[in-house]
Amino acid sequence: MHSDELDIIDDSEHVAQEIASRKLSQQMPPWRIMIVDDDSEVHKATLFALQDIRIDDRQLHFIHAYTAEEALSTIRADQDIAVIILDVVMENESAGLDLVKKIRHDLERSALRIILRTGQPGYAPEMRVIREYDINDYKTKSELTRVRLLTTLTTAVRSYHQLQTILAAQGGLNKIAESAADLFTHRDLTTFAEAAMRGATALAGEGAEGFLCAHPNGFSKKKDEAIVIGATPYFASYLSHPVAECEEAAKLIAQAQTSQHLETCGQATAFLIPGDTGHQAFLYLKTPTPLRPADHQLLDVFCINIGVGLENVRLISDLSFSAYSDSLTRLSNRSGFIARIDERLCAGNSQSTMALVDIDHFSEFNDALGHHKGDELLLAVAQRLGTMISPQMLLARVGGDVFGIFGPDELLDPHILADQFKMPFAVGDYSLPIKATIGLTRADSLGKTDGLELLKATNIALNRAKQGGRGRWHYYTEDMAEATRKRLDLLHNLRLALIQQQGLEMHYQPQIELATGKVIGAEALIRWRGQDGQFIRPDQFISVAEYSGLIVDLGAWVFRTAIKEVKHWDTHGLGNLRMAINVSLVQFRDPLFLQRIRSALKELDVSPSRIELEITESVAMMEAETVISILGELKQMGIQIAIDDFGTGFSSLSYLHRLPIDQLKIDRAFVRDVTSAEGAGARIAQTVVRLGQSLGLSVIAEGIETEDQAQLLMDMGCPRAQGFLYSKPVNAEDFIAWCKLHA
Numbered sequence: 050m051h052s053d054e055l056d057i058i059d060d061s062e063h064v065a066q067e068i069a070s071r072k073l074s075q076q077m078p079p080w081r082i083m084i085v086d087d088d089s090e091v092h093k094a095t096l097f098a099l100q101d102i103r104i105d106d107r108q109l110h111f112i113h114a115y116t117a118e119e120a121l122s123t124i125r126a127d128q129d130i131a132v133i134i135l136d137v138v139m140e141n142e143s144a145g146l147d148l149v150k151k152i153r154h155d156l157e158r159s160a161l162r163i164i165l166r167t168g169q170p171g172y173a174p175e176m177r178v179i180r181e182y183d184i185n186d187y188k189t190k191s192e193l194t195r196v197r198l199l200t201t202l203t204t205a206v207r208s209y210h211q212l213q214t215i216l217a218a219q220g221g222l223n224k225i226a227e228s229a230a231d232l233f234t235h236r237d238l239t240t241f242a243e244a245a246m247r248g249a250t251a252l253a254g255e256g257a258e259g260f261l262c263a264h265p266n267g268f269s270k271k272k273d274e275a276i277v278i279g280a281t282p283y284f285a286s287y288l289s290h291p292v293a294e295c296e297e298a299a300k301l302i303a304q305a306q307t308s309q310h311l312e313t314c315g316q317a318t319a320f321l322i323p324g325d326t327g328h329q330a331f332l333y334l335k336t337p338t339p340l341r342p343a344d345h346q347l348l349d350v351f352c353i354n355i356g357v358g359l360e361n362v363r364l365i366s367d368l369s370f371s372a373y374s375d376s377l378t379r380l381s382n383r384s385g386f387i388a389r390i391d392e393r394l395c396a397g398n399s400q401s402t403m404a405l406v407d408i409d410h411f412s413e414f415n416d417a418l419g420h421h422k423g424d425e426l427l428l429a430v431a432q433r434l435g436t437m438i439s440p441q442m443l444l445a446r447v448g449g450d451v452f453g454i455f456g457p458d459e460l461l462d463p464h465i466l467a468d469q470f471k472m473p474f475a476v477g478d479y480s481l482p483i484k485a486t487i488g489l490t491r492a493d494s495l496g497k498t499d500g501l502e503l504l505k506a507t508n509i510a511l512n513r514a515k516q517g518g519r520g521r522w523h524y525y526t527e528d529m530a531e532a533t534r535k536r537l538d539l540l541h542n543l544r545l546a547l548i549q550q551q552g553l554e555m556h557y558q559p560q561i562e563l564a565t566g567k568v569i570g571a572e573a574l575i576r577w578r579g580q581d582g583q584f585i586r587p588d589q590f591i592s593v594a595e596y597s598g599l600i601v602d603l604g605a606w607v608f609r610t611a612i613k614e615v616k617h618w619d620t621h622g623l624g625n626l627r628m629a630i631n632v633s634l635v636q637f638r639d640p641l642f643l644q645r646i647r648s649a650l651k652e653l654d655v656s657p658s659r660i661e662l663e664i665t666e667s668v669a670m671m672e673a674e675t676v677i678s679i680l681g682e683l684k685q686m687g688i689q690i691a692i693d694d695f696g697t698g699f700s701s702l703s704y705l706h707r708l709p710i711d712q713l714k715i716d717r718a719f720v721r722d723v724t725s726a727e728g729a730g731a732r733i734a735q736t737v738v739r740l741g742q743s744l745g746l747s748v749i750a751e752g753i754e755t756e757d758q759a760q761l762l763m764d765m766g767c768p769r770a771q772g773f774l775y776s777k778p779v780n781a782e783d784f785i786a787w788c789k790l791h792a
Contacts, residue, residue, distance in 0.1 A: 079108040086136040117148040131209040137167040160212040162205035242279025258283035259334035386445035390500035402461040411450035487522035556778035570627035573611040657687035717752025
């Protein structure tokens with residue numbers, strides 16, 4: 050008869066058994082864990098993460114060392130250390146790895162488990178180092194969350210315990226060590242799986258057959274099934290197939306997956322191979338006789354090595370993909386493209402062409418539609434280009450909006466390539482009319498070459514195609530390379546001149562009042578005298594400076610030099626002359642532009658009203674809101690603003706009246722044509738003058754060379770002028786002399 054009293058007695062017996070079990074476990078020595086790190090905070094954090102933790106019902110005892118030398122001394126004296134959690138970089142970059150070498154080679158402590166930690170992923174060991182130093186695991190410190198740290202430590206402790214048990218029970222450790230050494234020499238999945246099966250069958254004994262299978266999300270393409278990745282001859286027909294197709298093994302493996310432990314059925318055993326969540330794998334073995342418990346222990350330890358090896362294979366696979374592939378399109382990236390071209394060229398495929406396809410105005414589409422739509426557009430372009438790629442050709446994404454193609458000369462036709470962009474691209478609800486600019490290079494035109502040189506040449510061709518206008522294509526020629534080299538030399542010499550403050554000069558061209566002939570100011574113009582003593586044309590080096598970004602520093606030098614000259618004028622009694630200084634769009638984009646202006650004016654104590662900044666009409670029209678904002682701040686300082694080369698761009702009146710400007714400058718091209726009041730140049734000049742009058746702006750004409758031009762402009766009402774009629778741009782001393790002569 051059942052009663053409540055019996056229930057109480059049963060519970061008491063159960064509790065007594067549990068207490069006895071705990072007492073027994075308390076008698077077991079704790080796991081001795083050594084923490085080696087030169088950062089005391091890491092020690093504290095590790096202790097905090099592992100406080101009150103028990104592994105297999107045994108406590109943890111922590112030993113601390115802060116240098117590799119201190120750790121080595123402690124390890125020599127303590128034979129019971131189970132696991133070392135070791136920092137890679139301490140006294141020096143190799144301190145951790147040097148300590149591992151001494152532990153393994155000098156002290157011959159093969160059972161002791163070593164977990165490397167590093168706060169610097171760049172110091173994580175390569176597979177070669179893992180193999181040579183017998184490192185059991187490594188993680189970055191950011192990777193070791195409490196759960197991962199506990200999981201890693203539990204795996205290491207159990208591995209140590211099992212190794213110790215095996216060392217005491219039998220001589221099978223040599224086989225494990227040999228198998229593990231073989232295991233970690235392989236980086237690709239196929240050879241690794243083959244090595245794993247060699248090691249497993251050697252440990253299981255003669256006549257063992259079996260296979261290794263991996264579970265998602267590791268190497269299986271389907272979410273809910275494991276696939277066979279390595280097999281002995283008996284199971285070779287199942288390679289690359291779902292494990293479910295092997296009925297005799299599938300059930301046992303399913304049981305092991307459920308129990309998260311090895312499962313046996315007669316002469317068959319399914320071992321669980323530990324790994325990150327979603328990356329479980331299984332080893333299935335069929336032996337002539339059932340495996341003994343000691344064999345299970347050996348193979349369990351070996352499965353831990355397989356698990357670490359599989360994770361390393363995955364890591365290397367991921368790193369290889371990241372290094373050589375584009376994550377968005379899954380095509381080769383720049384490095385992968387070059388590597389594959391090198392392979393083709395080494396195989397003798399010199400009758401080949403490389404093309405670079407640059408999507409025109411991609412950044413504008415990206416900004417307008419958003420990055421997600423931009424990615425969709427890139428995928429659509431990649432897909433369409435893929436339709437024209439034959440097996441003999443390569444397709445890659447080598448830049449943000451640049452695709453690379455390599456293939457036989459006869460297959461890579463620029464006309465066919467350009468035709469791929471005749472039809473719009475469907476991106477969501479949008480149908481986008483996309484054009485592309487293309488640069489091409491025939492490999493044999495470079496002689497003996499490689500992928501990198503071919504890419505450089507093709508990029509030169511692409512830039513030349515862009516100079517001719519978007520939507521074009523151009524083949525590389527040797528004269529392009531020569532022009533590029535000259536530009537690079539020019540840039541190098543200009544940078545050197547700026548750093549050394551040699552060869553750069555400021556010249557000044559007077560600006561006069563037409564009605565009176567009075568000097569009202571000057572335009573500051575930079576001049577550069579090359580090493581041969583000859584002046585280099587501004588249109589040559591200014592464009593190079595703007596393209597390279599050097600114009601920011603060059604412009605800052607021009608501004609400060611011109612400001613100093615204003616102070617110099619005053620000391621010579623030249624009156625309240627104004628200095629006009631040109632500013633480029635690249636300078637406007639410099640986040641320190643306004644700060645540089647304020648700093649120079651304050652330091653040199655020059656009134657902002659003495660300064661006029663000239664920007665071209667094209668600059669004023671580009672990035673409108675940014676330009677208007679910056680001009681507004683300049684106006685608040687008291688600086689005057691002029692639009693240079695007015696009439697050569699495409700300003701709209703609705704936009705022009707928003708600009709906080711003071712003066713329009715008639716371009717010299719129109720002034721040159723001012724030969725009669727009825728001429729085309731005169732009509733344009735007259736229009737600019739009237740526009741300036743209607744907007745309340747002053748007007749100045751540049752490039753005046755004759756008295757007739759000056760008279761016609763004065764009759765139109767143009768108040769100011771500059772040009773060779775009055776003076777060429779001259780150096781600072783000659784300008785002062787000219788002003789005194791014409792006072």
